Amino acid sequence: MDRRDFLKQIMLWSAGITTAIPSFQIVPEILAAEKPSPLVSHATGKDYHKLVAQVLEPLGGISKFVNTGDNVVIKPNMAWDRNPAQAANTHPQVIKALVELSLDAGAKKIMVFDRTCNEERRCYVNSGIQEAMETVKDRRLKYFHPDSRKYVPVDIKRGKAVRQLSIYRDALEADTYINVPVAKHHSLSRLTLGLKNSMGVLGGDRGQMHHNLGQKLADLATVVRPKLTLIDATRILLRNGPQGGDIDDVRVMDTVIASADLVACDAYATTLFDLQPEDISSTVAAYNMGLGEMDLTRMKIIRA
Amino acid sequence: MKKKRSKLRNWRRLSQILCFILFLFLFIKTDYAGKDEIPYAVNILFRIDPFLAATASLATRTLIFLMWPSLIFIGLAFIFGRFFCGWVCPMGSLLDSCNNLIPHAHKGPVSRFHTLKYYLLGFLLFGAFFGLPIAGYLDPFSILVRGLAISVYPGLNVLATTFFTFTYQQMPEWINLVTEPVYGFLKATILPFRQNHFELAFLSLFILLLIFILEKLERRFFCRNICPVGALYAVVARFSMMRGKSGTKCGKCRNCVTLCRMGAIDEERNISSLDCNFCMDCVDLCPANKISFTFQHDGTAVPAFSIKRRTFLSSLAAGAVLPFFLNTRTMAKRPDPFLVRPPGALPEDEFLGRCVRCGECMKVCIGNGLQPTFLSGGLEGMFSPRLNARTGYCEFNCTLCGQVCPTGALTELTLAQKHVTKIGNIFFDKNRCLPFAKGIPCIVCEEHCPTPDKAIQFREAQVLNSNGEKVWVKQPYVIDERCIGCGICETKCPLPGQSAVRLTSAGESRNPQNALPAQSTLY
Incomplete structure (x- = not known):
């Protein structure tokens, strides 16, 4: 949309000639051309704890994202009653490393939580994340089960498939929201990555998200906006996702991917599964809404 | 006045507390x-219950090893009579604690109902042996734990959550500085982790309350007249070594007769070991200090059960005959398909024979899947556990219900066994399931x-949607050999109201008569 078009629409609307609410939609191609190409960093190694600091280095380190005195939400995927080797949840070492880096960066409070699919306590324990959190001896770290009173209804103004969602308050109010999904197979959305991981901050009946899932996830991403997305691909689940359970379905990749651009991060992660970004409907929907880049040729991919 | 004996009932109170x-x-x-x-023997109250041990053993014609601790208490009853009822029983303690709140109509020695418990005991034991498993309807611990687990405890949580939601949403910040830590503390200590919901919550509560309402008639009405555990202890207590002994030349105050909570002291001040629960009130409150408990009881009257032979035999006959009528119902031919029993449940007859309706499995079920059965298991199957998969499911990696079952009605399964124990099978209702419909x-x-x-x-298929457009969708189907009947699909089905995928008991491991076509081994 250019300036003339914009003014024309405003005039028509103000004069009541058109009753259609002007949609100031930004065409993604133009947006992409205007924005500098997003940085996607990936790193490979056996020491998952070190790997996290390593992958953040090209992006400017954790201090680029976490400032002194910030309230930080670190949102892993620990939705399933599965152990770390089964690759259904984010690796506990990855979460622990992020927590420790954020603490060093001067965060005031760090919150780690997820709304699980299996029984809450079993998921926290079996994912190994609770145990990893217990070893961090710092009172600024809070890991807890979501409190049902703290979901607030949020209007999704730019939403195409949903108008309102109930979202966890801490996720909305955080200074820094860090999205830490695990990359894995999912039968409906093919893969679950960064966009899908945000479902863990939703209240209410999440099953209905599944009808037109891709667009609804993109709608959700208009209000829950991670400053940093770090995809855990240390081991990836190739089949029987999203919860797996069979070690034969797991491939060890020893890789993590990070970017400030959620869509770009998801787009790059598809290549680990020999898929294309276009194969994932949420990635396409989010790109079309101008939420990030999905064209692999237009991002700066750095091996850290 | 001597002071030395004034402390006995305080010891009893301490023990009760x-x-x-x-x-x-x-x-x-x-x-x-x-x-x-679970690191604690949380079901110990049921495992020390000799009445439940007896009925469950009679029903299955086996000695249930899990319940060996009940032998200890039978042994103790040979020495101390019904001390359990006065010093240990949590139901009795609760009734005692409400003594001042509920005025009693009748005070003094036993009323005409007091033999009822023996008839009931005979009926229940015979019934158990011949196949009428209803011991749990009257066992005090079953009534208590079930009422607490299904009704009182979840109710307490509703109360707390409502209050703290109100303070959280409506009250100023400074009040929340106080209330939120209090709520956090309560949640970490006594409140349940999540809000559970139960069928028959009101019925369970009402049965529990009824015991308290009966207190209006006389003190410890349930214990005196109904309690089958008390009746069994009374039978043993007839031979107990320690007994109360009143003085011979006491005055006429009759204090002890009216204050005895069990009505065990008659007008002649004989203390009946059948009813005395060793509360020690009479010892402490006798103005002349005439009453004592000793191992020497020559000269004291031997207590009589004073039951009518004809009535007693009739109750035994009822227990022996009624079970045969159970098989006249259609459910003997084809059980309710939605009656899905928990993993590890024994075959139905043996399961109901052992199940004491204590509600422990429902209390511990982390998916809030286990619910008390109403009538789908027959009149004799009420309060036994079933999986209602629409409101809760069986967690794949959880084996807790088998761990807490006091009688082995639910076998304790290892995780590996649990993963292959089939409790039912699902089917899809294609008229409702979204990709189909x-x-x-x-x-x-x-x-x-x-x-x-x-x-x-799932299979990918092209169908017409409600706009008449051709769309590709993934349509689910089930592989019977893999389905273990956990029911999570039915719980999570996002349709409002009835789920499009439903769990039935078809194919359950415990019943070969219920085999699916894929498993059929009969032909």
Whole structure:
């Protein structure tokens, strides 16, 4: 949309000639051309704890994202009653490393939580994340089960498939929201990555998200906006996702991917599964809404 | 006046309080606590119950090893009579604690109802042997724990949550500085982890309340007249070594006769060991200090059961004959398909014979899947556990219900056994399931299906949606050999109201008569 078009629409609307609410939609191609190409960093190694600091280095380190005195939400995927080797949840070492880096960066409070699919306590324990959190001896770290009173209804103004969602308050109010999904197979959305991981901050009946899932996830991403997305691909689940359970379905990749651009991060992660970004409907929907880049040729991919 | 004996009933009170605290502690600990095994013997109250041990053993014609601790208490009853009722029983302690709140119509020695408990005991024991498993309807611990687990405890949580939601949403910040830590503390200590919901919550509460309402007639009405555990102890207590002995030349105050909570003291001040629960009130409150408890009881009257032979024999006959009528019902031919029993449940007859309706499995079920059965298991199957998969499911990696079952009605399964124990099978209702009926993508069921090789699979198919457009959708179907009947698909089905995928008992491991075509081994 250019300036003339914009003014024309405003005039028509103000004069009541058109009753259609002007949609100031930004065409993604133009947006992409205007924005500098997003940085996607990936790193490979056996020491998952070190790997996290390593992958953040090209992006400017954790201090680029976490400032002194910030309230930080670190949102892993620990939705399933599965152990770390089964690759259904984010690796506990990855979460622990992020927590420790954020603490060093001067965060005031760090919150780690997820709304699980299996029984809450079993998921926290079996994912190994609770145990990893217990070893961090710092009172600024809070890991807890979501409190049902703290979901607030949020209007999704730019939403195409949903108008309102109930979202966890801490996720909305955080200074820094860090999205830490695990990359894995999912039968409906093919893969679950960064966009899908945000479902863990939703209240209410999440099953209905599944009808037109891709667009609804993109709608959700208009209000829950991670400053940093770090995809855990240390081991990836190739089949029987999203919860797996069979070690034969797991491939060890020893890789993590990070970017400030959620869509770009998801787009790059598809290549680990020999898929294309276009194969994932949420990635396409989010790109079309101008939420990030999905064209692999237009991002700066750095091996850290 | 001598002072030395004035403390006896305080010891009894201390014992009651300690036992009740222990009872509550174990009740709260009947929950998942971060480990696959529960570290406490949370079901111990039922395992020391000789009445339930007797009925469950009679019903299954086996000695149930799990219940060996009840022998200790039978042994103790040979020495101390019904001391359990006065010093240990949590139900009795609760009734005692309400003594001042509920005025009693009748005070003094036993009323005409007091033989009822022997008839009931005979009826229940015979019934258990011949196949009428209803001991849990009258066992005081079953009534108590079931009422607490299904009704009082979840109710307490509703109360707390409502209050603290109100303070959180409506009250100023400074009040929240106080209330939120209090709520956090309560949640970490006594409140349940999540809000559970139960069928028959009101019925369970009402039965529990009824015991308190009966207190209006006379003190410890239930214990004196109904309690089958008390009746069994009374039978043993006839031979107990320690007994109360009143003085011979006492005055005419009759204090002891009216204050005895069990009505065990008659007009001649004989203390009947059948009813005395060793509360020690009479010892402490006798103005002349004439009453004592000793091992020497020559000269004291031998207590009589004073039951009518004809009535007693009739109750035994009823217990022996009624069970045969159970098989006249259609459910003997084809059981309710939605009666899905928990994993590890024995075959139905043996299961009901052992199940004491204590509600422990429902209390511990972390998916809130186990519900008390109403009538689908027959009149004799009420309050036995069933999986209602629409409101809760069986967690794949959880084996807690088998761990807490005091009688082995639910076998304790290892995780590996649990993973292959089939409690039922699901079917899809294609008239409701969205990809079939409306051409809307969904397969939430497939996502949640927990078997490593998913029992729910899907086929891609092209269908017309409600706009008449041709769309490709993934349509779910089930592989019977893989489905273990956990029911998570039915719980999570996003349709409002009835689920499009439903769990039935078809194919359950415990019943070969209920085999699916794929498993049929009969022909």
